[in-house]
Amino acid sequence: MIVADLPEKELARRLAGAGLRLRTGPLVTEIRSRLTKVAEGIALHYSDYPIEASEDFADFHVRLAPPGSVRRWLRPQVTFQFDGAPPFLPLPADQAFPIMEWGLNWCVSSHCHQYLVIHAAVVERSGCALLLPAPPGSGKSTLCAGLVSRGWRLLSDELALIDPLTANITPLPRPISLKNASIDVIRAFSPDAVLGPTVRDTLKGSVAHVKAPADSVLRAAEPARPRWIVLPRYQAGVPARLERLRKGRAFMQLADSAFNYNLHGRNGFEALARVIDASDCYEFAYGDLEEAVGLFDRLATAA
Amino acid sequence: MIVARPNPVSIALRDPRALPRWTFAEWEALIRQARRANLISRLAVLLDERGLLQDVPAAPRAHLRAALVVSQAQAEAVRREVAYVRKALTRIGADIVLLKGAAYLFAALPPARGRVFTDIDILVPASALAEVEAALMLHGWATTHHDPYDQRYYRRWMHELPPLLHVTRETVLDVHHAILPTTARLKPDSAKLLQASQPVAGEPGLRVLAPCDMVLHSATHLFFNEELASGLRDLADLDSLLRHFGGQAEFWQQLTARARELDLARPLYYALRYTRHILATPVPDPALKAAEIGRPPNVLNRLMDALFLRALQPDHPAAADRLTPLARRSLYVRGHWLRMPPLLLAYHLTVKAFRSEKGDAS
Numbered sequence: 001m002i003v004a005d006l007p008e009k010e011l012a013r014r015l016a017g018a019g020l021r022l023r024t025g026p027l028v029t030e031i032r033s034r035l036t037k038v039a040e041g042i043a044l045h046y047s048d049y050p051i052e053a054s055e056d057f058a059d060f061h062v063r064l065a066p067p068g069s070v071r072r073w074l075r076p077q078v079t080f081q082f083d084g085a086p087p088f089l090p091l092p093a094d095q096a097f098p099i100m101e102w103g104l105n106w107c108v109s110s111h112c113h114q115y116l117v118i119h120a121a122v123v124e125r126s127g128c129a130l131l132l133p134a135p136p137g138s139g140k141s142t143l144c145a146g147l148v149s150r151g152w153r154l155l156s157d158e159l160a161l162i163d164p165l166t167a168n169i170t171p172l173p174r175p176i177s178l179k180n181a182s183i184d185v186i187r188a189f190s191p192d193a194v195l196g197p198t199v200r201d202t203l204k205g206s207v208a209h210v211k212a213p214a215d216s217v218l219r220a221a222e223p224a225r226p227r228w229i230v231l232p233r234y235q236a237g238v239p240a241r242l243e244r245l246r247k248g249r250a251f252m253q254l255a256d257s258a259f260n261y262n263l264h265g266r267n268g269f270e271a272l273a274r275v276i277d278a279s280d281c282y283e284f285a286y287g288d289l290e291e292a293v294g295l296f297d298r299l300a301t302a303a
Numbered sequence: 304m305i306v307a308r309p310n311p312v313s314i315a316l317r318d319p320r321a322l323p324r325w326t327f328a329e330w331e332a333l334i335r336q337a338r339r340a341n342l343i344s345r346l347a348v349l350l351d352e353r354g355l356l357q358d359v360p361a362a363p364r365a366h367l368r369a370a371l372v373v374s375q376a377q378a379e380a381v382r383r384e385v386a387y388v389r390k391a392l393t394r395i396g397a398d399i400v401l402l403k404g405a406a407y408l409f410a411a412l413p414p415a416r417g418r419v420f421t422d423i424d425i426l427v428p429a430s431a432l433a434e435v436e437a438a439l440m441l442h443g444w445a446t447t448h449h450d451p452y453d454q455r456y457y458r459r460w461m462h463e464l465p466p467l468l469h470v471t472r473e474t475v476l477d478v479h480h481a482i483l484p485t486t487a488r489l490k491p492d493s494a495k496l497l498q499a500s501q502p503v504a505g506e507p508g509l510r511v512l513a514p515c516d517m518v519l520h521s522a523t524h525l526f527f528n529e530e531l532a533s534g535l536r537d538l539a540d541l542d543s544l545l546r547h548f549g550g551q552a553e554f555w556q557q558l559t560a561r562a563r564e565l566d567l568a569r570p571l572y573y574a575l576r577y578t579r580h581i582l583a584t585p586v587p588d589p590a591l592k593a594a595e596i597g598r599p600p601n602v603l604n605r606l607m608d609a610l611f612l613r614a615l616q617p618d619h620p621a622a623a624d625r626l627t628p629l630a631r632r633s634l635y636v637r638g639h640w641l642r643m644p645p646l647l648l649a650y651h652l653t654v655k656a657f658r659s660e661k662g663d664a665s
Contacts, residue, residue, distance in 0.1 A: 026365070028362070055326075055327060055328055056327055057327040057330055057331050057360070057362040057363060058331055059334075059362065059365075059366070061335065083335055083338070083339075083619070084619070111366075111369060112365075112369055113369040113370075113372040113373055114365050114366075114368040114369040114372065262376065263372050263373055263376040264376070265375070265376060265379060
């Protein structure tokens with residue numbers, strides 16, 4: 001069964017009651033919330049995702065609820081709770097869906113140490129994965145959303161899950177988080193993309209999520225091999241240009257972007273070395289998304 | 304006869320062989336509670352040692368593997384950090400006695416396997432304290448708790464320096480000169496502990512407490528502490544130590560004799576009582592009988608059962624009943640009560656109450 005099979009009322013009832021057991025890639029999260037914004041966000045962005053039965057295993061138990069204080073009537077807030085304890089401070093209530101997304105990322109980055117977890121977007125074509133590790137503001141998510149809207153498969157917009165033994169990347173397709181100007185860039189670039197409502201004044205400015213393509217969700221059990229590592233940098237007006245990056249530097253960049261490189265010791269070093277060995281490494285500056293996506297399409301065809 | 308309310312974590316620790324047959328619902332409850340109790344990696348090791356890890360269904364096994372990665376990394380970090388501490392203290396005449404997790408690790412004792420490590424604790428003679436602190440500061444450790452009251456609290460009344468934080472590695476080191484506060488009612492003699500301590504094979508300059516003293520320190524730390532959030536983890540340490548040393552001839556006799564000698568009969572009594580009831584630790588009857596000298600009066604004994612059997616559950620809502628919060632609060636107050644004479648405690652709590660908005664000292 002998938003989320004779209006549940007009538008709107010039933011979805012809300014599950015979220016408010018025993019919880020919705022949502023499968024994303026290898027993980028099952030039990031989500032509870034009475035908040036309309038959460039139910040609406042899930043109905044929109046997660047309609048293609050499998051729901052697991054209550055007797056199956058859930059990895060994480062999360063809840064989105066107002067904090068229990070008088071503020072709930074003055075200026076409503078929302079707290080993300082991980083198995084009963086909130087890892088972050090409450091945020092304004094209209095940010096319920098973004099905080100759920102950040103919270104789900106946190107669940108993975110702070111628990112799933114069976115993987116080497118790297119802060120990077122990952123997309124795939126013909127079995128070859130393109131990793132985009134980059135700090136916020138580099139245009140990583142914009143590029144990721146652009147590629148995905150032109151047929152690349154989404155593995156993840158935020159978290160590359162690398163198997164330390166095989167160096168394969170396990171998909172964790174979830175909504176792509178766009179910020180500020182990128183929101184309109186993607187609306188214009190891909191009128192078919194499904195975007196949720198823009199939430200203003202978050203810690204990261206204005207935020208809107210792009211729904212993951214149904215095909216990427218369907219193929220979430222198919223891992224991919226690393227093939228390209230590209231450090232993107234958006235710069236207004238510059239022509240799209242790939243420049244070879246020395247493998248040593250690419251290694252350091254990847255290690256720097258990892259959440260848990262320090263935990264994996266020698267295995268982590270070797271896994272990362274395998275990822276680098278298997279990949280062509282580039283720095284990439286771009287000013288126009290159309291041009292950028294075209295360039296990667298040619299790269300994939302040549303591979 | 305007391306009955307400990309079963310929770311999935313203690314059931315799993317008692318009988319890891321049965322785990323591959325657990326249902327998904329049972330595994331889910333286990334992972335949730337073991338996560339709070341810092342015991343997932345311990346369970347992973349118990350399964351791995353029996354060759355059963357592969358028989359666990361893939362979804363819960365992923366959590367076991369992830370926890371193993373963390374605990375292995377922590378063990379590496381502790382080894383590294385102890386090497387730094389030793390290097391910083393080479394010029395000091397005194398040997399360093401490792402306590403708790405670091406000691407289990409360096410002495411290659413079973414509780415180290417799959418343990419979640421936090422700070423590093425060392426014991427040095429009180430007479431060497433100033434020299435040790437100066438040498439550590441020279442090598443990058445800085446004191447925490449800059450408030451003059453906190454500094455005085457630690458330096459006059461406690462059994463340790465204020466925790467030292469390494470400025471670049473951000474690791475925390477606790478330097479002890481005793482195992483209970485100077486102001487506590489029980490007065491175990493640190494000189495005796497240091498004297499009986501044993502060298503770590505292949506690690507010159509490092510020592511660990513003698514087996515009996517190690518158990519007694521672990522018991523004292525658990526049952527005379529005011530904070531039991533990791534209570535079940537600490538109880539599992541004790542269980543593992545007792546199972547390991549319990550095979551040696553004379554151990555049990557020495558243990559009770561040593562407890563008397565060090566004024567630690569009470570914590571030993573609790574240790575044997577609760578490891579046995581919660582984790583089915585095999586304690587021979589004569590040892591139980593001998594430990595009775597530490598038994599509190601009946602009323603108190605029953606009260607302690609009510610408190611400890613709750614506080615030694617994983618700190619998770621599913622393992623709590625309506626009295627659990629009260630039990631934890633009561634043990635918090637008791638922990639302070641045992642550390643200081645009443646007037647001093649009243650003074651300390653008053654000071655803390657007036658500055659509770661600032662960071663907590665103790």
